[in-house]
Amino acid sequence: MEIHDLEEVLRGHPFFEGLEPQLARLVRGCARLQRFDPGQRLFREGEPAEHFYVLRRGRVALELSVPGHETLVFQTVDAGEIVGIAALVPPYRSLYDARAVARTVVIAIEARCIRDKCETDPRLGYELMKRLVPVLFQRLRATRLQLLDVYGAPGD
Amino acid sequence: MFMAPPATDIAPRDPLLPRIVRLRGKRREIRGVWSLEVVAEEGEPLDFAPGQFSMLTAFGVGEVPVSVSGRTRDGIGLVYTIRAVGAVTAALCGLRTGAPLGLRGPFGAGWPLEEAAAREVTVIAGGLGLAPLRPAIEAVLAAGGRLVLLYGARGPSEILYPADLARWQSARRAQVEVTVDHAGPEWHGHVGVVTRLVPRARFDPDTALALVCGPEIMMRFAVSSLREAGLSDARIFLSMERNMKCAVGFCGHCQFGPHFVCRDGPVLGYDRLAPLLRIEEL
Ligand SMILES: Cc1cc2nc3c(=O)[nH]c(=O)nc-3n(C[C@H](O)[C@H](O)[C@H](O)COP(=O)(O)OP(=O)(O)OC[C@H]3O[C@@H](n4cnc5c(N)ncnc54)[C@H](O)[C@@H]3O)c2cc1C
Ligand code: FES
Numbered sequence: 001m002e003i004h005d006l007e008e009v010l011r012g013h014p015f016f017e018g019l020e021p022q023l024a025r026l027v028r029g030c031a032r033l034q035r036f037d038p039g040q041r042l043f044r045e046g047e048p049a050e051h052f053y054v055l056r057r058g059r060v061a062l063e064l065s066v067p068g069h070e071t072l073v074f075q076t077v078d079a080g081e082i083v084g085i086a087a088l089v090p091p092y093r094s095l096y097d098a099r100a101v102a103r104t105v106v107i108a109i110e111a112r113c114i115r116d117k118c119e120t121d122p123r124l125g126y127e128l129m130k131r132l133v134p135v136l137f138q139r140l141r142a143t144r145l146q147l148l149d150v151y152g153a154p155g156d
Numbered sequence: 157m158f159m160a161p162p163a164t165d166i167a168p169r170d171p172l173l174p175r176i177v178r179l180r181g182k183r184r185e186i187r188g189v190w191s192l193e194v195v196a197e198e199g200e201p202l203d204f205a206p207g208q209f210s211m212l213t214a215f216g217v218g219e220v221p222v223s224v225s226g227r228t229r230d231g232i233g234l235v236y237t238i239r240a241v242g243a244v245t246a247a248l249c250g251l252r253t254g255a256p257l258g259l260r261g262p263f264g265a266g267w268p269l270e271e272a273a274a275r276e277v278t279v280i281a282g283g284l285g286l287a288p289l290r291p292a293i294e295a296v297l298a299a300g301g302r303l304v305l306l307y308g309a310r311g312p313s314e315i316l317y318p319a320d321l322a323r324w325q326s327a328r329r330a331q332v333e334v335t336v337d338h339a340g341p342e343w344h345g346h347v348g349v350v351t352r353l354v355p356r357a358r359f360d361p362d363t364a365l366a367l368v369c370g371p372e373i374m375m376r377f378a379v380s381s382l383r384e385a386g387l388s389d390a391r392i393f394l395s396m397e398r399n400m401k402c403a404v405g406f407c408g409h410c411q412f413g414p415h416f417v418c419r420d421g422p423v424l425g426y427d428r429l430a431p432l433l434r435i436e437e438l
Binding site for chain 1: 282283284308309310314337338339340341343344345346347348349351352356370371373374377380
């Protein structure tokens with residue numbers, strides 16, 4: 001894919017929707033397209049988080065392995081969403097495993113590269129923050145509902 | 157042991173006196189949840205409107221409100237889907253085929269389907285909340301309306317009515333998304349709470365109606381997501397649960413603010429519920 005196309009792809013993704021071309025070009029400089037087959041890992045818990053991913057197609061399961069228990073999938077992320085936010089927040093380590101459950105196409109954004117650009121151009125940093133905060137807010141709210149375990153029958 | 161009152165003593169149209177009906181069949185849906193097929197002893201059809209509930213009596217144990225979850229295949233009886241949580245619901249789920257039970261109703265205001273049939277309907281159901289919505293879903297599809305169904309369950313083994321979900325999924329004018337709160341690695345569907353599906357739902361907030369049923373806290377989160385998606389309060393309808401006794405607006409047991417849930421509900425527009433349910437801080 002041409003580098004120019006990748007910029008279009010970025011701007012066409014809901015997460016980067018409306019990003020001004022100049023800033024999209026900066027992001028594009030840190031980005032590449034990547035494909036994952038079903039079962040392939042994007043990253044594993046505890047590893048240095050080097051990329052954050054913008055999903056174009058497919059589905060990724062976020063899971064925790066608990067010794068002595070079956071692996072627990074606690075969330076899936078679909079096309080139009082993002083995964084790997086730990087790559088933007090110190091100490092930059094993945095907090096869970098991410099595994100493709102379908103053929104998945106992502107824009108992988110190299111975290112150190114984008115962090116450096118955010119430091120140099122705070123406009124990009126602010127744009128990224130404005131897009132990240134609602135995602136974090138939604139996920140916090142969803143986690144709150146999930147923790148309430150509202151469907152549990154009495155005595156469960 | 158049940159003590160059925162003799163049928164001759166009953167005035168069947170008195171809303172406070174149960175008529176005797178018979179359990180024609182039952183099936184286990186998921187762990188602790190059974191669907192009961194109930195028919196009138198005399199064989200005349202039992203009627204209802206989607207969203208209405210009946211008062212069911214397990215003789216010698218007690219009476220509880222239960223939503224109608226469908227008609228029997230031959231159209232003459234009603235189906236109830238019940239989770240055994242206490243004495244009465246456990247007794248109902250434990251009834252043997254052929255046993256008598258008491259029935260009052262159906263009661264209450266159901267889903268606003270006259271409005272809905274002409275438009276698109278977004279249904280958000282959580283857990284057993286799919287039961288009172290099943291007849292509404294069937295009615296919307298039968299009337300050629302557009303359906304978006306977002307359904308959340310606790311885990312893959314607790315998904316209610318999988319055969320119906322598959323059938324609805326293949327309907328031409330339907331978008332059906334199912335999610336579970338947690339799953340093992342063999343599950344390839346959505347994982348996450350049902351409200352996370354709202355941004356994926358394809359509906360026009362200016363014309364769609366939303367019908368919501370599930371645990372009350374889930375409904376509050378669902379309303380919050382629907383409002384964010386642009387739906388006005390007047391387009392959102394919830395099915396409320398409150399303790400009931402008379403079911404006909406006499407006793408006040410089910411009072412919720414100015415509303416009697418048995419008579420004014422169980423389905424109420426969110427524009428009427430908003431002052432009573434706190435949503436803002438979710
Ligand atoms: C309009 C309406 C429609 C309803 N439709 C259905 C239906 O379609 N299917 C169905 O299974 N139930 C339905 N219910 C709930 C049902 O009426 C109650 O579960 C029942 O009254 C419990 O009675 P019980 O004697 O078995 O248990 P109780 O002894 O009264 O309660 C036993 C335990 O269950 C808890 N409990 C009571 N009610 C509920 C509840 N609603 N959800 C979770 N825990 C509860 C109690 O807090 C207690 O811990 C409906 C209620 C209303 C008001
Ligand atoms: S249950 Fe008696 S008024 Fe509603």
